[in-house]
Amino acid sequence: MQSFDAIVVGAGFAGINQLYQLRQLGLSVKLFEKAPDVGGVCIGTNGQMQPATLPKETQAYMNHVVERHNLRQHMQFSSELKSANFDKSDSKWMVQLSTGETFKATYLILATGRFNKIVWPSIPGQEKFAGEQYHTGLWDEHRDLKGKRVGIVGTGSSGAALLVGLAKEAKQLISFQRSAQYVIPNNKGPVSAEYRDNVNKNYDEFFKKCRRCGAGFGFDPVPADYTTFSVSEEEREKVFEATWNHIYGLAFTFASFSDIMTNEAANRELCKFFRKKIAQIVQDPEKREKREKLMPPPEALYDKRPVCSSGYYEAFNQDNVDVVNLKKTPLAGITEKGIETTEKLYELDVIIYATGYESDGTWADITITGPDGTTLGEHWAEGSTSYLGLLKAGFPNLFFVIGPQSSLANIPQHAEFHAEMIGKLISKADKMRKEEESAAGGSNTVLVDATQQAEDDWVKLCDAIIKQTVYYGGESYFFSDHNTVRKPKSGRHVLWYMGGFDNYVDKVQEAVEAYRGFTFVY
Incomplete structure (x- = not known):
């Protein structure tokens, strides 16, 4: 041996x-x-x-x-x-x-x-579905969903990111969510040649900075006394807006105010800002019902692992993208034709389970x-x-x-x-x-x-x-x-x-x- x-x-x-x-x-x-x-x-x-x-x-x-x-x-x-x-x-x-x-x-x-x-959900009738079924953790890179009716089960990181991409590809896209989450834009994009050159010349400093960061990404630390209510409402709004446009979606947790995740009142203040942003993005009067489904209940806190995906709420402004709240209309099961709730049957060609990992x-x-x-x-x-x-x-x-x-x-x-x-x-x-x-x-x-x-x-x-x-x-x-x-x-x-x-x-x-x-x- x-x-x-x-x-x-x-x-x-x-x-x-x-x-x-x-x-x-x-x-x-x-x-x-x-x-x-x-x-x-x-x-x-x-x-x-x-x-x-x-x-x-x-x-x-x-x-x-x-x-x-x-x-x-x-x-x-x-x-x-x-x-x-x-x-x-x-x-x-x-x-x-x-x-x-x-x-x-x-x-x-x-x-x-x-x-x-991978965590596979246990839904009655899964074996009956006549169409394609995928899990985001076992993704077929060569799949073709153009012109198809697609249902996504789950609104965590994978579900949110996948929805944005498929919104431009699918004929119809429906997000089946148990709990709405606050989804933060992840404003990454191509970097300039100057930025790349700076990184190449200063790798050691970048890595040291990452190790001195609460998230390991290199955020500048927020002073302990820079708390949500230590500033005026106007400045608080500016900080939240700047963080919304930050390159990292995790910035609200680590690079805005020091008490966001330890002070419930501070956390609720941030949630108020999130709700306002969702209302600003999904604002068509005809989308009002959709917008309400995308908002967590007023009593909910920003208390999960942050979900980050640029263009998420914007995708729901498209006529081919919809959301189903499974708490209001519970999931009844899966049939040969699609996903059935207590309200109706949603006929689908593809079901994607974005139900995460254990x-x-x-x-x-x-x-x-x-x-x-x-x-x-x-x-x-x-x-x-x-x-x-x-x-x-x-x-x-x-x-x-x-x-x-x-x-x-x-x-x-x-x-x-x-x-x-x-x-x-x-x-x-x-x-x-x-x-x-x-x-x-x-x-x-x-x-x-x-x-x-x-x-x-x-x-x-x-x-x-x-x-x-x-x-x-x-x-x-x-x-x-x-x-x-x-x-x-x-x-x-x-x-x-x-x-x-x-x-x-x-x-x-x-x-x-x-x-x-x-x-x-x-």
Whole structure:
């Protein structure tokens, strides 16, 4: 059986970066990816992005990195991780793949991503529909929806982005929504040659700025005392308007006022602004009913993961685009002809499910068995936990890139940071092994683990932080009781560190450099 120092699972941003960094340490590493090429979820869900140029350019960049650093020779594609078992006889992880192959490794790094397990809705009659059915997470790039009657189920990020693109293509487009969301424009576009040149010359500064940003995107930090009601109504309106036109849709959360997500009154002030913008955009008197369906109820807060898509509300001004509120006219089921509500049957040629991913299910669904014979799934029956988003106590030498209770932030930035931290922990273990080998002549594996107390304390901290925000009352993938079978018996179980990426970086670096909360044993 072939053995490596480390096995990395996943060939997205996280896995490629981790492979590179471990190779830099001189380790023998093999990366396995279930898809036929590099890309990860960023490429696999390109139905969310229009035009398709963006995922193609992203994949081209990834391929460029792989070729530049000669990493492809260490990769194996179309090979899905099926199970992993810790072998106590030699303290190594034994990995089984979909190809039937088995390998061993001292370190197993799961760079599988938080968003790759698709959530399919369970709607009576789905199997009866005579037309085409898709999920945005399994998008057929070569599909042709021109001139067709299309229904989109779901109004999260993928549903909103897809709607904008298909509005120009479909004969009829209907958004079936359970809950209306505030959709913020993402005003990105081609950059100038001068801007590109500036980035090329100052990469280090840009990356440093990203790490000092609460979202990992490089926003300038908002002073703590710059709060929603610390300014006049006129200035508040100007700030909101400028943020609406910002290049990043996440700017309302991180680059407007410091208390938007911690002060309910401030959050409601922002919601008032959003409602006014929707009314300004969807203003045709004949569209009044449509506009009301697009607005969350007045009591609703801006308390979910921000949905960003330029041109979303504008699309509903088109006569071929409509919205159905499934709370007012509940979904009855799917028939051979289309989607039926308690009000009427909507005849369709295509149904697209934009129902997202299970952010708590990626790892638990893989049979990963620790030294005590129990699996991750058994440990995480009520929600996944980890120490710093890096390790699960009791599963030595098993690392996660952006695991449970990681910071909610820019994924590539976060992945690179985690790859560095995992590299430091492995370097420490490898140094200990070499010292022991030199002194005693043996060659025992050093096991890197987290203490259960450190893990418990970290999860408690994440829980305490989110309870101080408006997110705690919202329904989103921030918690294990949303879009997952792993529901806590009482209360809510938080899946993310919501204290800001900058603060997260400080806490993780401090813990790793002091080796606090970790154990290193032979």
